[in-house]
Amino acid sequence: MRLTVITGIYGMNFQHMPELGWRFGCPMVLLAMLLAALGVLWFFRRKGWVGRDPGANPPPRDTMRAP
Numbered sequence: 885m886r887l888t889v890i891t892g893i894y895g896m897n898f899q900h901m902p903e904l905g906w907r908f909g910c911p912m913v914l915l916a917m918l919l920a921a922l923g924v925l926w927f928f929r930r931k932g933w934v935g936r937d938p939g940a941n942p943p944p945r946d947t948m949r950a951p
Contacts, residue, residue, distance in 0.1 A: 886920040 894913060903909035928934040 890917050
């Protein structure tokens with residue numbers, strides 16, 4: 885969602901955005917988008933939602949059910 889908000893704002897083609905006149909305006913926005921994507925990826929990996937080997941740690945069995 886973070887990247888969608890950033891690209892949504894910059895995709896509106898405003899004429900009076902201060903960053904458009906800056907020398908490093910576009911690279912700074914691209915850097916912010918990269919950092920946002922890496923932050924989300926880091927969060928997902930920390931939670932174990934991305935990058936986990938499925939065979940390494942199988943989920944625990946439900947011990948309340950009969951086999």
